[in-house]
Amino acid sequence: MKSVEEHLAEILATVRPLAPLELELEQTLGATLAEEVTSPVPLPPFDNSAMDGYAVRAEDVAQAPVRLPVIDDVAAGSVELRAVGPGHAVRIMTGAPLPVGADAVVPVEWTDGGTASVLIDRPVEAGNAIRRAGEDVQSGEVVLKPGTVIGPAQLGIIAGVGRRRVWARPRPRVVVISTGAELVEPGTSLLPGQIWESNSYTLAAAVREAGADGFRAGSVGDDPAVLLDQLDTHLVRADALITSGGVSMGAYEPVKQALSPLGTVQFEKVAMQPGMPQGFGVLGEDRVPIFALPGNPVSSFVSFLLFVRPALNKMRGLSGDVLETVTAQVTGTLRSPAGRRSFLRGVLAADGTVSPVHGQGSHQLAALAMANALIVVPEDVTEVAEGASVEVIRI
Numbered sequence: 421m422k423s424v425e426e427h428l429a430e431i432l433a434t435v436r437p438l439a440p441l442e443l444e445l446e447q448t449l450g451a452t453l454a455e456e457v458t459s460p461v462p463l464p465p466f467d468n469s470a471m472d473g474y475a476v477r478a479e480d481v482a483q484a485p486v487r488l489p490v491i492d493d494v495a496a497g498s499v500e501l502r503a504v505g506p507g508h509a510v511r512i513m514t515g516a517p518l519p520v521g522a523d524a525v526v527p528v529e530w531t532d533g534g535t536a537s538v539l540i541d542r543p544v545e546a547g548n549a550i551r552r553a554g555e556d557v558q559s560g561e562v563v564l565k566p567g568t569v570i571g572p573a574q575l576g577i578i579a580g581v582g583r584r585r586v587w588a589r590p591r592p593r594v595v596v597i598s599t600g601a602e603l604v605e606p607g608t609s610l611l612p613g614q615i616w617e618s619n620s621y622t623l624a625a626a627v628r629e630a631g632a633d634g635f636r637a638g639s640v641g642d643d644p645a646v647l648l649d650q651l652d653t654h655l656v657r658a659d660a661l662i663t664s665g666g667v668s669m670g671a672y673e674p675v676k677q678a679l680s681p682l683g684t685v686q687f688e689k690v691a692m693q694p695g696m697p698q699g700f701g702v703l704g705e706d707r708v709p710i711f712a713l714p715g716n717p718v719s720s721f722v723s724f725l726l727f728v729r730p731a732l733n734k735m736r737g738l739s740g741d742v743l744e745t746v747t748a749q750v751t752g753t754l755r756s757p758a759g760r761r762s763f764l765r766g767v768l769a770a771d772g773t774v775s776p777v778h779g780q781g782s783h784q785l786a787a788l789a790m791a792n793a794l795i796v797v798p799e800d801v802t803e804v805a806e807g808a809s810v811e812v813i814r815i
């Protein structure tokens with residue numbers, strides 16, 4: 421059997437980072453920046469008020485309380501400004517440009533709020549409530565580096581330096597297809613022998629959580645020809661494909677039957693539990709990666725975390741192919757098959773303990789939904805005693 425590391429290494433050697441595109445601002449969330457973003461101007465571009473209040477010369481209010489004439493009113497966006505001469509005040513709003521001559525802003529709360537003249541209760545230091553030009557960013561300064569994943573704040577600064585488009589690797593588009601004649605859509609009623617289809621929902625959600633765009637193509641039955649047809653339809657708009665089911669030893673294994681003859685997708689056993697049967701390869705002229713995951717719901721999800729998520733990271737131009745583990749004390753005994761690495765479902769607590777959930781079968785999706793961690797039991801360990809230290813992956 422192939423080791424988990426060997427299988428992952430083969431996948432990572434095959435998938436390539438997506439080519440950068442010039443993306444519109446609105447499309448950049450979750451994309452990976454492929455250029456250096458600089459600011460063409462200082463930010464803020466001009467000295468401005470940090471508060472609603474009055475622009476004054478600090479020396480004129482040193483003996484406060486003092487009453488000053490209000491000679492102008494400046495809102496944010498104002499352009500024509502009167503200078504603040506000795507003994508003058510200008511009513512000013514947050515974000516409005518500081519008039520020449522003023523060296524401090526008195527917050528409105530420290531005044532009587534007057535419009536013709538204003539009574540100022542307290543002295544202020546020079547520089548009070550003033551935001552200086554370039555205090556955030558100097559002109560020409562780099563605000564974002566290549567390789568940065570664009571989140572809301574990064575998207576904000578791209579807009580904030582005046583850009584409408586940036587070069588970035590887009591979120592990979594991933595199409596998820598479930599196979600199995602027994603599957604029906606949630607929301608419909610079950611006939612004997614049927615179950616509600618869940619894997620495509622889990623996997624498409626996991627794709628999204630991994631920073632890619634997941635599309636459910638729904639489920640196809642057990643006919644390899646129908647599956648090939650579906651794959652063909654989706655190939656043009658996919659950066660990666662995921663199938664679930666149809667990869668083990670049964671008489672009706674549509675994924676294996678459809679893809680094995682192509683020669684570009686290999687089906688193998690990986691030394692892990694769950695997730696032993698795995699298919700991986702490429703399809704079409706563009707060599708689109710395809711992950712043929714096992715159908716058992718827990719198996720497909722664990723396979724996604726171990727193999728698909730690192731591959732999506734690489735496609736996004738990120739590294740991080742190693743799943744981070746933390747050490748925890750297990751609260752019960754564990755069993756694991758010899759020669760396979762187990763990923764048992766558990767609840768990791770704040771006190772550093774991890775409790776295996778009840779129901780460790782590959783079909784026990786409800787138990788997975790109770791868990792927040794996978795307990796890793798190495799290949800050469802078949803039993804773990806209560807209280808022993810184990811490595812745990814947060815999920």
Ligand SMILES: Nc1nc2c(c(=O)[nH]1)N[C@H]1C(S)=C(S)[C@@H](COP(=O)(O)OP(=O)(O)OC[C@H]3O[C@@H](n4cnc5c(N)ncnc54)[C@H](O)[C@@H]3O)O[C@H]1N2
Nearest residue numbers: 598600617618619620665666667668669696714715716719
């Ligand atoms: N003789 C053998 N039988 C099996 C082996 C083996 O080595 N020899 N391996 C077992 C292991 S391990 C796994 S994992 C499964 C993998 O099977 P398939 O990938 O072929 O998946 P299916 O047979 O289609 O389904 C397995 C199981 O999962 C349910 N399922 C499938 N798709 C969905 C879905 N979209 N939503 C919800 N549930 C789904 C399906 O009904 C089956 O119960 O094979 C073992 N057998």
Ligand code: MOO
Nearest residue numbers: 694695696719782
């Ligand atoms: O490997 Mo299967 O994935 O145990 O259920």
